[in-house]
Amino acid sequence: MFIKKLFLKYPQQKYFLLALSGGVDSIVLLHQLLKYKKNFKYIKIRAIHINHNLYSHALYSQKHCENICKQKKIHIIVDNIHIPKNNKYGVEGYSRIKRLEIFKKHIFLKEILLTAHNLNDQCENLFLSLKRTSGINGFSGMKYSSMYHGIKIVRPLIYTPKKKIISWAKKKNLLWIEDQSNELIQYDRNFLRKKILSKIYKKWPSFLKNCTKSMQILAKDQKSLNFFILYFLKKNxxxxxxxxxxxxxxxxxxxxxxxxxxxxxxxxxxxxxxxxxxxxxxxxxxxxxxxxxxxxxxxxxxxxxxxxxxxxFPYKNIKNKIIYWKKINKILKLPQNLGILIPYKKKKQKQKKDIYKIPYPPKNVLVNIRFHVKKNYKNNEENKKINIKKIWQKYKIPPWLRNTIPLLFYNDKLIAAIGVFTIQRVSINSLKYIKIVWINRIL
The missing domain is CATH 1.20.59.20 (Chorismate Mutase Domain, subunit A)
Known part of the structure; x- marks a missing residue:
């Protein structure tokens, strides 16, 4: 059995979503899963077929997958990709991106996605990585298991040569669909398979095995490198x-x-x-x-x-926006997902430096929140200028964040940048103040 490792590695896993193309690899993987399911009744299998709508036989492949799943009582999802003629990724690149989007759309939270990539696919990927000028990570090939946008992907046949898969399929009298597009050498993978690798395998019979060993060595080197990189990042x-x-x-x-x-x-x-x-x-x-x-x-x-x-991820410019806070004792929601302002009523306690402690607004004062103030802010009441830029620098606030921080004004008088600094502090003897906390994901 080619997939024994799958159940040894994930003994508690119950739910699987199989990418079923109708080709020999995915058909073999389906039958081996069903064989295991006979002994382990708790295993739940669903299949998903993606029709790329490229050639006339595409519908034939879809029908074959639907029929075999109906026969084996497996629930199958069918979805479609329509590839635009002029797209910047090409047919193969666009298809790969859309397939992953479709998998993400249909997979359940507890499911593992199973794909039928084999050892020959792995070797082809090495050559394609050379074409793309990849680094160690690209040359180390596809992993047995990996994550993509929260999807757990496992490739149970990744260490199995194509010859063995075909041999097992013939022995079990399985039916599969030969993808006619596999003969078209204008696609990079097909060109490699038909024109290059077929000759290499014939010249050097052990090439596939040695190629795999080299990729495994590179994968180990990458793992070691990642250990030190992640350690550095953790500290810095x-x-x-x-x-x-x-x-x-x-x-x-x-x-x-x-x-x-x-x-x-x-x-x-x-x-x-x-x-x-x-x-x-x-x-x-x-x-x-x-x-x-x-x-x-x-x-x-x-x-x-x-x-x-x-x-x-830059925010939209809101430096001219003004929000009037009519009831300062109630929570205020800020625009652009900038969070909320939570007011706390005064409490009798020892006076100490506190950036959240702000003078309580006098009666008939218009309390408002703004997101921009001129570099040289002039306090008209005290007739003095304040260099706001120097204050931002003092508190180490990057320039692109300065117009996202809520500024508290009483009428046109700047009182504080919530959670950062206070222009007008509470007098030592005063017990009348309010504390405002900014709950956000910026600071």
Whole structure:
């Protein structure tokens, strides 16, 4: 049995969603799962077939999958992909992205997604990684199990050669559909399979086995490297995910690139490219004039403030917005998912420095929240100017966050930046004050 490891590794797992294409690999995987199910009644199997609608035989493959699932009393989901002629990913790339989206849409919370990738697919991936200029992670190939956007993906046949799979299918008299598109060498994978690897396997019969060993060695090297990278990140990342550059600068360039790549991947669902890494390294980290520079990557930005770099998702500009807080004793919800302001009534206690403690508003004062104040704010009542920029710098607030912090005004008089600083403090003898706490995901 090719899939024995699956149940040894996940002995308590009950629910599986099988990606069923109708080809020999997925048909064999289905029958081996059903064989195990006879002995382990608690196992629940569903299948999902994705029709790519590329060729005339696509519907035939769909019907075959539906019939076999009906015969075996397996619930099957059928979904479709319609590939635009002009898309930036190509047929293979677009299909891969959409397949993962469909799996995510249909999979249950407790299910593991099973795909029928085999050892030959693994070897093909190595050559495709060479074409894409991948690093160790790409060359180490597909993992037996991995996570994608919260989906657990397991590949039970990844260590099984295609020859063995076909041999087992013939021995059991299984029926499968030969995908006619596999003969079209305009697709990279088919070109490799038909024109390159077929000759390599013939010339060097042990090539597939040795190729697998090399990929396993690379995977171990990557695992070791990741251990040290993650240890470094653990020691140098702040609670908001920003990365300190104080110890980072003492490392070699190669180590810096590896750490940056891992830091990117922790923050983004999209894999970072060498181009983005290089720009971040050159323009943000090793550039004395990094002020106001940013690298835009997948609707996010990489910015720097002092000796820290940030991976941020920019907010819409709300610096002209004013929110009137008519009942200051009640919770106020802020726009743009910036959180809430929670007021606390005064309590008799010893006077001490407290950024949340604010003078209670006098009667007939218009309490309002704003998100912008001029660099040189002028307090008309006291006829003096305050350099707000210096205050932001004092409290180490990055420029791109300054217009997202709620500023409390009484009429047009600035009282405080909630949770950061207070312009007008409560007098020592006064017991009349209010405390306002800002619950947010920024500070």
């Amino acid at each position: 990342i702040f609670s908001d995910g920003s990365l300190s550059l104080l110890n980072f600068k003492n490392l070699t360039k190669e180590a810096q690139y590896s750490i940056l790549k891992q830091w990117f991947n922790q923050n983004s669902a999209n894999q970072s490219t060498y181009y983005v890494l290089h720009r971040t390294y050159k323009e943000i980290i090793h550039n004395k004039n990094y002020y106001n520079k940013k690298i835009i990557f997948c609707n996010s930005e990489i910015r720097r403030f002092k000796n820290t770099i940030y991976y941020i």
